[in-house]
Amino acid sequence: MRKGWMVLAVLVCLLAGGCWDRQELDELALAFAAGLDYDMEQKQVKLITQVIRPGQMKSAESGGGSTGQGGQKASFILESQGKTVFEAVRKASFQISRRVNWTHNMVIIFGKGAVKAGVDKFLDFFVRDPEPRPHQHILVADGRMEEIFKFRPNLEKASAQTLEGMMKNAVMTSEIYPVTLQEFVNDLMSYSKAATAPVVAVIGEGKDQKLQLVGTAVFKREKCVGKIDPKETRGMLWVIGKVKSGIFSVPSKDYGEVGIEIIQASSKIQPKLDGKELTVRVDVKAICNIGEQQGGEDVSKPEKLFRFQKKLESEIKKEIEKAIKRSREMKADIFGIGEAFHRKYPKQWKSLEPEWEQHFPKVKFSLNVKAKLELIGESLRPLHAY
Amino acid sequence: MKLEKGKIDGRQLMTLMAGFLFGSAVLIYPGQWAGNESWIAIWGGFVEGCILLLVYIALMSRFPGKNFVEIVKEVYGRFLGNLVALFFLAYLFHLGSLVGTNYHDFIKLTMLVQTPSSVILLFNSLVIVYAVRKGIEVIARCSEGMVVLLCVFYVIIFLMSCSQIEWTNFLPFFSAPLAKVLWATQMTGSFPYGEVVAFLMIFPAVNNLKEIQKRSLKALLLATLIFSIGSVQTIGVLGDTARLYVYPGFQSGRLINIANVFTRLEIVIGVNFLLMGFLKMSVLLYTTVLGIAQVFNLKSYKPLVLPVGFLMGLAALINFSTVSENIEFNNLVYPIYVLPFQLIIPLITLVVALVRKLPRNGGDSI
Numbered sequence: 162m163r164k165g166w167m168v169l170a171v172l173v174c175l176l177a178g179g180c181w182d183r184q185e186l187d188e189l190a191l192a193f194a195a196g197l198d199y200d201m202e203q204k205q206v207k208l209i210t211q212v213i214r215p216g217q218m219k220s221a222e223s224g225g226g227s228t229g230q231g232g233q234k235a236s237f238i239l240e241s242q243g244k245t246v247f248e249a250v251r252k253a254s255f256q257i258s259r260r261v262n263w264t265h266n267m268v269i270i271f272g273k274g275a276v277k278a279g280v281d282k283f284l285d286f287f288v289r290d291p292e293p294r295p296h297q298h299i300l301v302a303d304g305r306m307e308e309i310f311k312f313r314p315n316l317e318k319a320s321a322q323t324l325e326g327m328m329k330n331a332v333m334t335s336e337i338y339p340v341t342l343q344e345f346v347n348d349l350m351s352y353s354k355a356a357t358a359p360v361v362a363v364i365g366e367g368k369d370q371k372l373q374l375v376g377t378a379v380f381k382r383e384k385c386v387g388k389i390d391p392k393e394t395r396g397m398l399w400v401i402g403k404v405k406s407g408i409f410s411v412p413s414k415d416y417g418e419v420g421i422e423i424i425q426a427s428s429k430i431q432p433k434l435d436g437k438e439l440t441v442r443v444d445v446k447a448i449c450n451i452g453e454q455q456g457g458e459d460v461s462k463p464e465k466l467f468r469f470q471k472k473l474e475s476e477i478k479k480e481i482e483k484a485i486k487r488s489r490e491m492k493a494d495i496f497g498i499g500e501a502f503h504r505k506y507p508k509q510w511k512s513l514e515p516e517w518e519q520h521f522p523k524v525k526f527s528l529n530v531k532a533k534l535e536l537i538g539e540s541l542r543p544l545h546a547y
Numbered sequence: 548m549k550l551e552k553g554k555i556d557g558r559q560l561m562t563l564m565a566g567f568l569f570g571s572a573v574l575i576y577p578g579q580w581a582g583n584e585s586w587i588a589i590w591g592g593f594v595e596g597c598i599l600l601l602v603y604i605a606l607m608s609r610f611p612g613k614n615f616v617e618i619v620k621e622v623y624g625r626f627l628g629n630l631v632a633l634f635f636l637a638y639l640f641h642l643g644s645l646v647g648t649n650y651h652d653f654i655k656l657t658m659l660v661q662t663p664s665s666v667i668l669l670f671n672s673l674v675i676v677y678a679v680r681k682g683i684e685v686i687a688r689c690s691e692g693m694v695v696l697l698c699v700f701y702v703i704i705f706l707m708s709c710s711q712i713e714w715t716n717f718l719p720f721f722s723a724p725l726a727k728v729l730w731a732t733q734m735t736g737s738f739p740y741g742e743v744v745a746f747l748m749i750f751p752a753v754n755n756l757k758e759i760q761k762r763s764l765k766a767l768l769l770a771t772l773i774f775s776i777g778s779v780q781t782i783g784v785l786g787d788t789a790r791l792y793v794y795p796g797f798q799s800g801r802l803i804n805i806a807n808v809f810t811r812l813e814i815v816i817g818v819n820f821l822l823m824g825f826l827k828m829s830v831l832l833y834t835t836v837l838g839i840a841q842v843f844n845l846k847s848y849k850p851l852v853l854p855v856g857f858l859m860g861l862a863a864l865i866n867f868s869t870v871s872e873n874i875e876f877n878n879l880v881y882p883i884y885v886l887p888f889q890l891i892i893p894l895i896t897l898v899v900a901l902v903r904k905l906p907r908n909g910g911d912s913i
Contacts, residue, residue: 173670180659180661180662180666180667181659181661181662181663181666182658182659182660182661182662288791288792291656291657291658291660294801294811295798295801295802296802296804296810343785343788343802346788346791347785347786347787347788350787350788350790350791351787500715503719504715504718504719505719507719507722
């Protein structure tokens, strides 16, 4: 009797695992990227899904970039429409023999129509449904979205993987600020802070096509209000302390072009409320190395190095000022200055918050940039000096 | 006549009570209502819980070796006592079914979307019925291992999400309106702290009655520490978006990503809840059937376990028609609904016992 129960228990564990929701790997179609667009006239959500063929993913060496065994492409796209994102998602499954699974989705890309209509209504599905993960990256497409999905990368199997890799490499230049679904939603929910997302475009024609991140889209609430270029993006990142690494080319008469590598950076935002006047003190600290020097006059001598540091500081300052100027034009608080005021002056914030759009362009910034040059590389003097 | 011959020691009482408190609270962490002030609500609830616990212990130590049903029978007499006892047992039964509702809501919302709730609850009830049939000793011994496991899991998850915590999310301090924080405190006090009222049925099974007070307070403190860790993690990682999710703690587990190797760890939080939900439902089913057996003077509570267990599962199914109804109930009704059971009945019983100078013959059962 006792043994019978044991056998029954083991059988239940083995046979009923997953219950109604069991998912066999060979019955799934994995989505890697979702493109969302909106047709204003027909009021239809247009969804492009990039689905991968798992069998083709593993044959890495077989040539032809995105093609795998038997010349089949490793990924293909599904286009579907619906009144809601969810409807479009289900219709995508309807076009193929398998159910599209969203647990491994890497990127969500918004088209022109979607950013105009407001992105929050399209993101609700990705927050509500248990399958999509909060780590997906949010991007905005510049130009035609299908091109991004049809783009065949050289190294990877699908353009989604390329985009994911680019997000990971963003720290190398700090000219792009990758945002995940979680961060994007967090910014959307904030009344004052403007959400941002990198803009991706396909550049070139035919065989020379390449994917490129061309800037950062700025959202006020759910609607896109403008775009800032990569340099301005770094200006923004200096302020919010998200610069990780990156290269600076500082031109100068004596030293020629000097290539500086940012090693470490941090920032501190201190808001101050003086009557009606809003000021923000931003302290930026950067530690840099000298990576290259093209001119003949040696920059690495101590007294010159200290003087050069000042120049570097003003370069960084210029970048930040550019970003501030753009954000004032757009009246979009991309730095989260409003949040800083909220934290420090919770009482006064209540009256500031509703008109933050008007207040923000009037906020005075006082920038204090401290740059420190640490390493000079393995050379004692520039090669050009000989 | 003793229905339960099993004995548990002080340590087991502590882990059992801590596990009971963790129950569904590890998932729907207490104090959510207060947003980024939830840690205040948690510690406020802890104080409230300690006061309630002292009332229960005062009541228990006036009648040593007697559980709540026996106490009310002695205090109010046979008829009225049985009535009060049934009223109280109905609450325990309902509470057990509420845990069951949370159980299947959670599984359905996050993992098994298409599986019918009845199947989830059937298997859940089977395990609980099995445990309760084996008696309090077995449940308590289960809790010893499970609670240690939960604490270890919790701390590991917290350490892993440390890198994601934005400390500025906690600022500004004290920004929520006082009424909101007070309501959140009462919510925390009633769920989970006040629910230890169920232990009035279990205290007599502890072999050393003197240990009860110290061990119970320790259990409350342990639970509070774990809840605090959980709320720090949730607010720190999610910030404002914590308001967006039904299960913010679960969502914060989703965000753990260490070198793309340690990902999808939210399932650990899910398992924590399943383990603790099992403990809580077992304790509630056990106390319910024990009480019913005493009210009706049965010789054993064992025949009752299976039917009452399945009724509890069924009640869990029909409690609410949707998840949002459940959330609304927890937020707006539950903190008031529990007052008679958690505060008024035990307190009045204590007062009546004091006034009637009970027990008359100086505690014969020591």
